[in-house]
Amino acid sequence: MTLPKVRLAILTWARRNGILAENMLLEDDGDVAMVPFDAEAVEYFRTRKIVRVEADDSKKRITIFSRRPIALAKKKNLEKDFAEYYAVQRYRLVVDSSKPFKVDQAVQAYGRFDPVRYHKNTLCCGSSIGLGNLRNAGTLTALVRDSHGELCGLSCNHVVGGCSIAQPGTPIVSPGIQDVSVEHNRVKVLGDLILPAHMSQGLPSVTTTGSNRDVAYFSIINEKLVSSRQGTGPDSYDTPSTFAKAKVDMPVKKWGRSTSLTHGIISHVGTSRPEPIEYNITCYYGPMNSQVFKGTVYYDEVYEISPVGKPFSLGGDSGALVVTDDPKKPKIVGIVIAGERTQSLVLPLKPALAELNLGIVSGHNF
Numbered sequence: 001m002t003l004p005k006v007r008l009a010i011l012t013w014a015r016r017n018g019i020l021a022e023n024m025l026l027e028d029d030g031d032v033a034m035v036p037f038d039a040e041a042v043e044y045f046r047t048r049k050i051v052r053v054e055a056d057d058s059k060k061r062i063t064i065f066s067r068r069p070i071a072l073a074k075k076k077n078l079e080k081d082f083a084e085y086y087a088v089q090r091y092r093l094v095v096d097s098s099k100p101f102k103v104d105q106a107v108q109a110y111g112r113f114d115p116v117r118y119h120k121n122t123l124c125c126g127s128s129i130g131l132g133n134l135r136n137a138g139t140l141t142a143l144v145r146d147s148h149g150e151l152c153g154l155s156c157n158h159v160v161g162g163c164s165i166a167q168p169g170t171p172i173v174s175p176g177i178q179d180v181s182v183e184h185n186r187v188k189v190l191g192d193l194i195l196p197a198h199m200s201q202g203l204p205s206v207t208t209t210g211s212n213r214d215v216a217y218f219s220i221i222n223e224k225l226v227s228s229r230q231g232t233g234p235d236s237y238d239t240p241s242t243f244a245k246a247k248v249d250m251p252v253k254k255w256g257r258s259t260s261l262t263h264g265i266i267s268h269v270g271t272s273r274p275e276p277i278e279y280n281i282t283c284y285y286g287p288m289n290s291q292v293f294k295g296t297v298y299y300d301e302v303y304e305i306s307p308v309g310k311p312f313s314l315g316g317d318s319g320a321l322v323v324t325d326d327p328k329k330p331k332i333v334g335i336v337i338a339g340e341r342t343q344s345l346v347l348p349l350k351p352a353l354a355e356l357n358l359g360i361v362s363g364h365n366f
Contacts, residue, residue: 107316126255130176137176161216191219201295231255256317313339
């Protein structure tokens with residue numbers, strides 16, 4: 001009666017009772033006799049849906065995440081019934097809620113705010129960028145080279161590609177238009193949008209989610225404009241050229257437009273079910289012509305990061321490159337796609353680069 005078997009039993013119980021979220025896929029069946037919940041619990045979850053169940057062997061803990069919050073009294077009863085049933089094993093239950101992240105064009109800032117960072121008159125990664133005809137702002141992830149050896153810039157699709165509805169050739173500028181002010185009144189055109197990675201909405205039951213990537217790249221019109229340096233000052237570092245396998249409890253860091261340098265811990269590596277992200281992005285093709293991308297996109301592999309100190313990421317940090325928190329030799333973990341004060345979501349970057357035939361650039365104007 002191991003925790004992974006208890007987890008599978010709960011998921012099977014939830015599926016058979018119609019209270020498992022549609023994006024949750026199961027390959028095997030568990031033993032529902034291991035689930036200590038009654039018919040009343042089924043009815044309670046019917047309007048809330050179970051979206052994730054996690055097993056933590058080190059803490060002897062099962063965590064059930066529902067789509068909507070659970071009333072405190074009901075939560076305590078479920079946790080009490082579970083603890084009594086597994087008293088010999090000393091397993092315990094935690095019931096929590098997990099709402100889909102929502103991504104739009106809102107941006108934020110934390111503390112002293114400087115959206116653009118320069119090193120020897122070159123723009124550093126971690127700075128504000130955006131579409132030249134849209135009031136938005138995100139983060140320059142890294143520099144890359146395409147299959148022809150041309151230098152390009154990288155960021156989230158929803159930052160520089162409009163969730164695949166921005167027209168190729170649209171200028172990419174820094175700072176992003178939302179960050180233009182008296183203090184930051186010199187807008188530089190870095191290049192033009194080339195191509196986004198695959199990104200389509202739809203339930204996992206009716207569409208393929210494994211190829212969804214929130215990544216897009218754009219040309220760099222002058223290699224002297226940009227640097228592969230992440231951030232500025234004594235805590236800056238060059239963009240790494242190697243990748244790390246994400247693991248729970250791994251310390252990470254990033255430079256971003258909104259929160260500059262932050263540190264965090266990977267709290268969850270999600271590969272057991274597609275993760276939903278809700279987008280609401282508007283793109284403009286001219287003064288009177290626009291299009292909206294509004295829908296839910298599912299990703300097969302997502303990393304959740306808990307902050308250490310200040311928030312790890314906020315609105316506007318989308319695109320920030322997440323690396324291992326190693327002062328000597330950091331490695332790439334992924335790219336920030338969404339964040340709030342207590343949690344950030346990161347996608348692996350290596351698969352997207354491979355599909356777009358791009359290579360990470362280090363040592364450029366460093």
